[in-house]
Amino acid sequence: MIRFDGAGKRHPDGTVAVEGLDLDIPTGRTTVLVGPSGCGKTTLLRMVNRMVEPTSGRVLLDGTDVSELDPAKLRRGIGYVIQQAGLFPHRRVIDNIATVPYLLGWDRKKARARAAELLDLVGLAPETARRYPFQLSGGQQQRVGVARALAADPPVLLMDEPFSAVDPVVRAGLQEELLRLQSELHKTVLFVTHDIEEAVRLGDQVVVLRERGRIAQLADPHTLLTAPADADVAAFLGRDRGLRGLGLRPAAAVAVRPIPGGPGDGPAQRSPHGVRFGVRFGGWELTLDDQRRPIGWIDREAPGAALEPAPGFRPDADTLRGALDAAVLSPAGIAVALDADGRAIGTADREAVLAALARPSPVDIAAPGHPSGVGAADTSAVGASETGPSAAATTTVTSRATASGAVETDGAGGGR
Ligand SMILES: Nc1ncnc2c1ncn2[C@@H]1O[C@H](COP(=O)(O)OP(=O)(O)OP(=O)(O)O)[C@@H](O)[C@H]1O
Numbered sequence: 001m002i003r004f005d006g007a008g009k010r011h012p013d014g015t016v017a018v019e020g021l022d023l024d025i026p027t028g029r030t031t032v033l034v035g036p037s038g039c040g041k042t043t044l045l046r047m048v049n050r051m052v053e054p055t056s057g058r059v060l061l062d063g064t065d066v067s068e069l070d071p072a073k074l075r076r077g078i079g080y081v082i083q084q085a086g087l088f089p090h091r092r093v094i095d096n097i098a099t100v101p102y103l104l105g106w107d108r109k110k111a112r113a114r115a116a117e118l119l120d121l122v123g124l125a126p127e128t129a130r131r132y133p134f135q136l137s138g139g140q141q142q143r144v145g146v147a148r149a150l151a152a153d154p155p156v157l158l159m160d161e162p163f164s165a166v167d168p169v170v171r172a173g174l175q176e177e178l179l180r181l182q183s184e185l186h187k188t189v190l191f192v193t194h195d196i197e198e199a200v201r202l203g204d205q206v207v208v209l210r211e212r213g214r215i216a217q218l219a220d221p222h223t224l225l226t227a228p229a230d231a232d233v234a235a236f237l238g239r240d241r242g243l244r245g246l247g248l249r250p251a252a253a254v255a256v257r258p259i260p261g262g263p264g265d266g267p268a269q270r271s272p273h274g275v276r277f278g279v280r281f282g283g284w285e286l287t288l289d290d291q292r293r294p295i296g297w298i299d300r301e302a303p304g305a306a307l308e309p310a311p312g313f314r315p316d317a318d319t320l321r322g323a324l325d326a327a328v329l330s331p332a333g334i335a336v337a338l339d340a341d342g343r344a345i346g347t348a349d350r351e352a353v354l355a356a357l358a359r360p361s362p363v364d365i366a367a368p369g370h371p372s373g374v375g376a377a378d379t380s381a382v383g384a385s386e387t388g389p390s391a392a393a394t395t396t397v398t399s400r401a402t403a404s405g406a407v408e409t410d411g412a413g414g415g416r
Contacts, residue, residue, distance in 0.1 A: 079149030
């Protein structure tokens with residue numbers, strides 16, 4: 001555990017960066033420091049590895065005052081990742097990653113083998129090893145930065161706005177990667193960001209700071225978003241904090257309605273792209289391939305129109321935000337629930353997602369089976385009990401041509 005015990009920093013010019021902070025950073029969890037510019041986030045982070053020395057109070061690492069430890073030795077036991085990665089430009093990626101093992105006196109072969117292992121761990125191709133940092137994208141450089149910080153397997157990782165210099169898509173990928181790594185490695189992570197969205201996504205606990213490193217609120221992300229301590233924190237969280245909260249609730253709360261029928265249940269169609277079948281939802285028809293993977297939506301009122309995309313979500317892996325997004329983006333207003341292989345296991349319309357939002361419990365799965373009487377329900381799907389437009393689903397096959405190729409009805413019995 002890291003403990004800030006009345007820690008403060010007054011600079012020689014009289015600026016008080018941090019004043020008497022008491023804060024515990026639990027072992028094996030991710031704590032995110034968030035707050036406005038200049039509130040002291042970086043100062044706090046750097047107090048841990050003695051890049052900033054407190055002028056009052058102490059910082060304890062597993063009970064030891066860090067001021068009693070040799071700074072160089074201390075830093076070798078603490079991974080440090082900064083914005084723009086801070087890689088050595090003249091060193092190849094493999095040697096950048098192996099920096100701390102070299103400093104620790106590992107032999108070159110062992111250090112490089114460890115670096116290669118880490119390259120893989122952070123999702124970079126083996127051939128990246130021989131490149132120089134300037135030959136990598138910003139996102140790749142950040143991955144190398146994370147790999148370098150992890151090289152000597154330090155128990156503590158300090159991350160100072162590590163993902164803020166990359167575009168939002170790359171950033172989301174890096175955040176996901178960090179969550180995956182952390183679920184395996186269980187480091188004590190202290191992460192600084194300006195971005196509240198990033199904070200609630202990554203943090204087990206989030207510390208909202210005000211000026212001089214004063215704690216405005218310390219809470220888990222869900223509590224923070226649903227019960228901000230005061231009007232200032234609420235304002236900092238932004239007006240869409242309710243929507244953000246959806247990103248913390250599992251999509252398993254959505255009642256997913258099984259798709260009636262399927263390959264083998266009736267005549268299918270053979271197209272140049274293989275066997276497929278359609279399921280009607282009012283004026284829309286969802287087309288699936290013989291593996292039950294969605295191909296797209298067909299507007300039944302507009303024969304010959306292009307196939308529209310069929311956005312999906314994973315009830316077992318996504319959040320309510322993902323489910324809502326899929327339902328909103330679907331031309332039919334219906335999100336397709338998918339399994340890990342991308343196969344449709346059911347559907348959820350907007351009403352079903354909204355019903356899940358309204359329920360206080362994050363997981364609320366109804367018993368399998370539903371009252372619509374369409375039969376042939378896929379009991380492998382999450383059970384469902386919702387009513388609404390999708391309850392009118394019927395299994396049908398059309399012989400109409402679609403945008404992705406002419407369809408020929410052949411009564412192939414599902415193509416098996
Ligand atoms: N060497 C220094 N001398 C004087 N004041 C300093 C020094 N370093 C930092 N400060 C001040 O200390 C305060 C806290 O700085 P710090 O960098 O910790 O803030 P921050 O929350 O990380 O900011 P940002 O989000 O903008 O990076 C700021 O007011 C800053 O201007």
